[in-house]
Amino acid sequence: MNITEEKKDGITICNISGEININTSPQLRKSFESFVEANTAKIVVDFSQVSYIDSSGLATFIELLQRLKKVGGTFRICSMSQKVKNIFEVTKLHKLFEIFDSREAALNNFL
Amino acid sequence: MITILGKTIINFIKNISGVIKLLVDILYWLIIGPFKGKAAQRQGIFNQMIFTGLRSMPIVFFVTIFTGVVLAMQSAYQLQKMGAVLYVASLVAVSLCRELGPVLTALVVAGRVGSAFAAELGTMKVSEQIEALETMAINPVRFLAVPRFIALFFMLPCLTILGNLSGMVGGYLVGVYSLNINPDLYIQTTFKYLEIKDIYTGITKSFVFAVIIALIGCFEGLNTKGGAEGVGRATTRSVVISFILIILADCIITSIFYFSKL
Amino acid sequence: MIKKDSKDEPIISLKNVSKYFHGNKIIDNVSFDILHGETFVIMGCSGSGKSTLLRLMTGILKPEEGSIFVKGKDISKIRGEELDEVRKTFGMLFQYSALLDSLTVEDNVSLPLKEHTRLAQEIIDIIIKMKLSLVGLRGYEKHYPSQISGGMRKRVGLARAIALDPNIVFYDEPTSGLDPVVGGVIDKLIKELSEKLLITSVVITHDMQSVFNIADRVAMVHKGRIIDVTTPDELRSSQNPYIQQFINGRPLGPIDFFKEDIGIGEIFGL
Known part of the structure; x- marks a missing residue:
């Protein structure tokens, strides 16, 4: 798994590639921790290169959402593959997250 | 008749090798386990220490204090004839620390804790819980037997010290209030003849007894077969076998100390 | 995976x-x-x-x-x-659930996670909630297996079986x-x-x-x-x-x- 981040108009865009699983999710959590500490209130995660996400990965995103809610931040996910979308749907988490089909759509709606 | 005898002997050998295998397994997880990042759970050890140690204190206390009382009265009856009533104090202290304290405590704990090990693990075995642990890639010996073994190994000597002390209190009560020995003099005589080696021979025994109780309890539990009846059988067997082995081990250790003049 | x-x-x-x-x-x-x-x-x-x-x-x-x-x-x-x-x-759901009697519902589900992963406790807690809600069980985290019905025990057993995403x-x-x-x-x-x-x-x-x-x-x-x-x-x-x-x-x-x-x-x- 690889994480790269870029900033655009005060929004942090996070590109993740590869598998998010039990071995890699702690690394993801660590990099999110730095975002929240840095008060980066607007985060978009690009899922287009994510091939698989397991429960520990989902849990990491839920924790991030909980933390951002406390500091009044926004968190969005975009460009999921159907396979990854299925995982969100079977756990009913697609209702919890703001999920967009494309990166543009996710970035546009920010106020 | 011969076939029954043969079967009994085969079973006996099977059980002995089973117990030895369990001991090797426990030692493996105890010594090698932590280096593989698979140490026994601290929470589990702590819970077992509460159960085996703290909760056994009342019964150990009552059993040994009354033994101390009986011991004092019995020896006073003999020593009075020789006009040596004062020596009740040292007789009670020495026989408690060397012999009665460790053995009585071990027997009480075998009845209370060893049987509980067998019953608990036996129930887990017959209700597929042990199999569930195995399918979850959790070794039952590491997860269940090791915490119990560690807890008892450290708690039984502590309970033995408690037993020694409360037994001496029992002797003191008889000595001071019934035999009218001066309290200071009683305490003085107690420690005058009590040597440090009396205490450590007793404690050495209690470590051995702890190994016996934990091993037999866990072995019987983990090898339970056949439903509720099997659990009952395992529990009874664990108590009977521990009792016999404790007395046997006591006999061996005492004779080692006796003949090597320790 | x-x-x-x-x-x-x-x-x-x-x-x-x-x-x-x-x-x-x-x-x-x-x-x-x-x-x-x-x-x-x-x-x-x-x-x-x-x-x-x-x-x-x-x-x-x-x-x-x-x-x-x-x-x-x-x-x-x-x-x-x-x-x-x-x-x-792989995970397994047993006929009689085979939950550990001495552990609560949440401890039963978290057992494989605690034993086999190095995830933080906060993450494990979230995973337990996810798995339990997946099998439609909420509000029974602190109950012991003996305190819940057979159907619930089966569902807890299923949550435990899928805890590690088998x-x-x-x-x-x-x-x-x-x-x-x-x-x-x-x-x-x-x-x-x-x-x-x-x-x-x-x-x-x-x-x-x-x-x-x-x-x-x-x-x-x-x-x-x-x-x-x-x-x-x-x-x-x-x-x-x-x-x-x-x-x-x-x-x-x-x-x-x-x-x-x-x-x-x-x-x-x-």
């Missing part, structure tokens, strides 16, 4: 497996393949050897003859840590002892898990309702032998007398529950 392997490749493969108990052949030269992502049901009467088959596949029992490949590894030959590595990638889940009589509604709920969960998460499910049952609800393929076991491997649709129209007797629950037929040749007189020694 979902692998991109082709669906036709067997994930579990039994080759000429035989198992003896006290000299009796319980499993007799059984061979079959279970494919990636399918729900494979093994059905048969009590004592037909289907539970033994399951225990052979999980490595609890070792066969005397033949080999059992689970994800390419011969589970009948490996032991210790190597076996544990394979076991971490790619194979074994179900030992998942609906037995449950009322039809809860049984239906469990069936729906099994189907959902296997369809959406591409989990391979191996189900042992004698509940025909459940077979028709969930199965992709069905194997009929009788006296330690595989009578037939077929699909649920073919099952109904099957001409096989064993299958006909089983799915219709007839007392008389080739499955000789009542041994007709042993007369009543023989029982009393007359």
